[in-house]
Amino acid sequence: MFRIVRKEELSDAVTLFEIEANAIAKKAKAGNFFVLKIDERGERIPLTIADFDRGKGTITTIFQKMGKTTHQLGSMSEGDVLADVIGPLGMHSHIKNFGKVVCVGGGVGIAPVYPIARALREAGNSVISIIGARTKNLIFWEDRMRNVSDELIIVTDDGSYGRKAVVTVPLDELLQGNDIQLVYAIGPAIMMKFVSKTTEKYQVKTVVSLNSIMVDATGMCGACRVEVGGETKFACVDGPEFEGHKVDFDLLMSRQRMYMDEEKLAMDRYKEKTGGR
Numbered sequence: 001m002f003r004i005v006r007k008e009e010l011s012d013a014v015t016l017f018e019i020e021a022n023a024i025a026k027k028a029k030a031g032n033f034f035v036l037k038i039d040e041r042g043e044r045i046p047l048t049i050a051d052f053d054r055g056k057g058t059i060t061t062i063f064q065k066m067g068k069t070t071h072q073l074g075s076m077s078e079g080d081v082l083a084d085v086i087g088p089l090g091m092h093s094h095i096k097n098f099g100k101v102v103c104v105g106g107g108v109g110i111a112p113v114y115p116i117a118r119a120l121r122e123a124g125n126s127v128i129s130i131i132g133a134r135t136k137n138l139i140f141w142e143d144r145m146r147n148v149s150d151e152l153i154i155v156t157d158d159g160s161y162g163r164k165a166v167v168t169v170p171l172d173e174l175l176q177g178n179d180i181q182l183v184y185a186i187g188p189a190i191m192m193k194f195v196s197k198t199t200e201k202y203q204v205k206t207v208v209s210l211n212s213i214m215v216d217a218t219g220m221c222g223a224c225r226v227e228v229g230g231e232t233k234f235a236c237v238d239g240p241e242f243e244g245h246k247v248d249f250d251l252l253m254s255r256q257r258m259y260m261d262e263e264k265l266a267m268d269r270y271k272e273k274t275g276g277r
Contacts, residue, residue: 002036002085005058007078010140014064014108015074016050022057024049024087030095030115031209031241034059034087035217038072042083045069046214046236049088050111059087062111062140068266075274089217090240093207097124099181102174103149104167104195105131106187110141112209113186118148120184126150130170132187136161167191168198175202182207185244189253196244206244210235212252213259227251 006018024034032049051060065074076082093116101120105113110131121127129149133139134157146152153170154162163170167187174180175198183206185195192208199206212235215221219237226233229246233239 002082004076004078004080004082007076010062011137014062014138014140016060016062017073017076018058018060019082019085020057021059021085021087024085025052025054025057025059028052028059028088029092030119031090031093031112032088033090033112033217033240034061034085035089035214036073036082036086037084038069038076039083042072043069044084044215044217045073046089046211046217048108048112049115051115059085062108064108067263068270071267071270086217090236091238093119093184093241095119095123100126100128100179101182101184102171102180103127103129104171104183104185104187104191105129105145106167106185106191107133107138109185109187109191109209110139110145113184114141114144114148116184116186117145121148121150128174129153130155130167132156132162132165132167134158166194168194171195172198175199175204180204183244184208189249189256192244192247193249193253196247196249200245207241208244208247209240210242210247210252211240212255226255 003020004017008016028049033046035044035046047061050062065071103113103117117127127149128151129145130153132155155165183199185192186209196206212224214224217236219234224235227248228242
């Protein structure tokens with residue numbers, strides 16, 4: 001049984017679940033994700049493994065309520081049971097001692113960048129982390145990120161917390177005159193695109209985690225295909241991590257918009273059914 005053992009509302013739009021999933025927790029590594037179904041008729045959605053506890057047999061995920069399924073998921077409570085939880089999926093992060101690295105998390109991307117920053121620091125790297133969001137109430141896990149970083153920089157678009165800036169501003173400053181060996185960036189596709197453009201100027205290797213549409217998450221359906229270095233890759237089995245300078249982000253963002261009409265229709269029907277909740 002995949003029971004929700006802890007629920008925490010990190011903001012009006014962002015929710016944390018800790019889920020009983022012993023087999024997944026035993027094998028999970030930084031960079032992995034999983035797929036869940038709320039009920040037998042529900043859609044399969046990929047979510048990040050933000051943390052895992054092998055002793056308790058649980059995985060932690062953080063998601064933003066955007067569409068019908070994530071709103072329905074957010075309405076569930078501690079003790080509720082999910083129909084299916086499958087994982088760990090994807091290729092885990094390549095962790096070794098690179099030297100000095102920068103980890104960039106934007107919005108909900110703070111969640112998947114946390115276990116990567118932790119693993120990099122445990123491997124002996126000097127870790128500088130940048131986390132950012134539109135506004136203060138969308139910043140979460142500040143203490144956790146600070147605990148796994150040698151330096152933590154916080155930015156918000158509106159200046160309500162930390163520095164008023166987007167993540168690329170402090171990143172560009174760090175890349176000037178610093179011996180940065182690697183940058184990890186996870187967040188909205190547009191953010192990862194401009195992080196990659198920023199690091200490309202300095203020829204610093206950059207790894208991004210792509211949030212393309214997925215259905216079966218086993219490489220069979222092809223929904224998650226992306227173009228990397230002129231070649232077609234599948235984010236679910238070849239990724240989700242790729243070298244940022246080689247990703248066709250414009251194609252990725254175009255594919256992310258493919259089902260906007262269907263997503264809006266599903267959300268409208270869900271609101272009608274639940275009275276707008």
